[in-house]
Amino acid sequence: MKPITLVFFALSVMQISAADYPPAASVLQSIRRAQATQKINLKGSLETQPADALNIPTEASFRMIADGSTIRYVFSDPEPVTLHIKLGEADSELMQTGGTDAGKFTPANFAKKILGTDLSYEDLALKFIYWSRGAVEGEEHMKTMDVWRIRLQAPPGGRSEYRQVVLWVGKQNGALVRADGFDAAGKLSKRFEVVSAQVVKGLWVLQRLRIETFDPATGKIMSRTRMMIDAPKES
DSSP: OOOOOOOBOOOOOOOOOGGGOOOHHHHHHHHHHHHTTOEEEEEEEEEEEESSTTSOOEEEEEEEEEETTEEEEEEOSSSOEEEEEEEOSSOEEEEEESSTTOEEOOGGGTTOBSTTSSOBHHHHTTGGGGOOEEEEEEEEEETTEEEEEEEEEOOTTSOSSOSEEEEEEETTTOOEEEEEEEOTTSOEEEEEEEEEEEEETTEEEEEEEEEEEEOTTTOOEEEEEEEEEOOOOOO
């Protein structure tokens, strides 16, 4: 679950011991800091393809407007709806203007899917980057960069659709490269993975994100959603 504008740089290879791993809180803060650098206005789309060929694919276009810690997703079809995300220091807020669900979202409806896609409101608001229980497990090389692998535990009280989330985060830039969400039984239920990126105003940002929902009992993919951000037009 990539918000969702992601920044990428090629990094030099670094080797450190487990004793030198940073606190999870500082790595999560780097994700929030990376998000706050974005000032863009681009078109995009969400396309969902069910694994069952009998089900009808869904598609929705939007405009993504990022201005620092505030991100808006503006949809026009089937009705005008705007999702407002504010990424704060301690938590994120999600509001909707237009449509039947207008108002501020609460934990009771975070798991609701957006326009029939694999993306939930909890995913879009990046709620898991505010979880306080977690640790850096190791380091890997992914998407041309060195990344930290972090395992996070959901807060008690059942406010999330996930029990655990594992993140892969760029060491030097806070880029959220991949996220795996696990259910209460420890089974993989959803995966977010950056497929490609593009240069916008001198920064690498998300171009295509793949979101897959799994059947925890079998491990098979139930449906797949692609989030695509169009390249800006030459002025």
